Amino acid sequence: MKPSLILTLFLCFYGSCGHSQHPYELKVTSDNDNYCLQLHDGYYTNGLFLTLNYVPNWLSKRIRETGKLTKITSSYQLGQMIFTPGVISPTLSRDLIDRPFAGYLFAEKGMTFFYKKGHVLKTSLSIGTTGPNSLAQQSQFFIHKTLELDLPKGWQYQVKNEVGINIQGQYWHELIPESWRRKWLDIHATSQVTLGNTFTNVSAGLLFQMGLFEATGQSSLYGARIDNDQSSSRKPNELYVFFYPSYQYQLYNATVEGRFFSDNAGSVLSPIRHWLYKNDVGFVYSLPRWTFQVVYSFKGREATRMRQPENYVSLATSFRFGHQNH
Structure with a gap:
């Protein structure tokens, strides 16, 4: 094989062949506290998410009828979250459980609306379950067996089974006027509301984005590098960091307090x-087909019994595919 052909295939694999857009994106996200390299395994200890983002043609065609929107995207997500006490040694006793054992397994449908002024609105509906039906214990045991780690004890005290329905709205409001908007800096005020029998909370914060990035309607930060319009993308690559400090008021959290509609006999809750502080610091590198993201998260204590705040790292890889519809 000629060297020039090898180079061409290499560039195409990493998405450098042209600036064409793709209407579908598959994203895999893995959260884990051990990614922090602190040899700590507890609290929000593991999360795994599979997300399919796409451009809905029937809605995209209607954008031309309104003067406010630039794009609408849709998504499906499957995910599992695992929560444990701060210490999960094989000798763990009931009185040392400072955060309940809990899992949350869910499916989510989302819609995201991108506005010409740089604002973004995302709405979603999720259906899931806590308790043994979340398969959190089996997942953690599989991970520990694979890595030849001690199996944690205490899952018999986890929160009980309950099906949960949750709705969520997220809004990013552009703060820098377009007339003097910096190409290397963007700032959004953010807000989020979640209502349901698994989570009920509200939060607000500021999102700072710095580096080489697209406008919100094409930025990988919002899952917006998918499109049917080949001319809509201005930059083939993105390279930036972001800072996202926020405060949250939580009214209910089933992974800490247990089932909403019935008792939790046998669980340690x-x-x-109510008030939590969270700060995300992220690094993102995006090519025409691929996006790679690393995010460090620091979060305050969700439960009053927790001995210390929690931190974890999120690793995400996205791949875009499909052909434009003309």
Whole structure:
């Protein structure tokens, strides 16, 4: 094989062959506290998410009828979250459980609306389950067996089974006027509301984006590098960092307090802390087909019994595919 052909195939694999857009994106996200390299396994200890983003043709065609929107995207997500006490040694006793054992397994449908002024609105509906039906214990045991780690004890005290329905709205409001908007800096005020019998909370914060990035309607930060319009993308690559400090008020959290509609006999639970501080620091590198993202998250204590705040790292890889519809 000629060297020039090898180079061409290499560039195409990493998405450098042209600036064409693709209407579908598959994203895999893995959260884990051990990614922090602190040899700590507890609290929000593992999360795995599979997301399919796409451009809905029937809605995209209607954008031309309104003067406010630039794009609409849709998504499906499957995910599992695992929560444990701060210490999960094989000798763990009931009185040392400072955060309940809990899992959350869910499916979610989302819609995201991108506005010409740089604002973004995302709405979603999720259906899931806590308790043994979340398969959190089996997942953690599989991970520990694979890595030849000690199996944690205490899952018999986890929160009980309950089906949960949750709706969520997220809004990003552009703060920098377009007339003097920097190409290397963007700032959004953010807000989020979640209502349901698994999570009920509200949060607000500021999102700072710095580096080489697209406008919101084409930025990988919002899952917007998918499109049917080949001319809509201006930059083949993105390279940037972001900072996202926020405060949250949580009214209910089933992974801490247990089932909403019935008792939790046998579970070890905890009252919640209503006010939480969270800060995400992320690095993103995006090519025409691929996006790679690393995010470090620091979060305050969700339960009053928790001995310390929690932190974890999120690793995500996205691949875009499909052909434009003309």
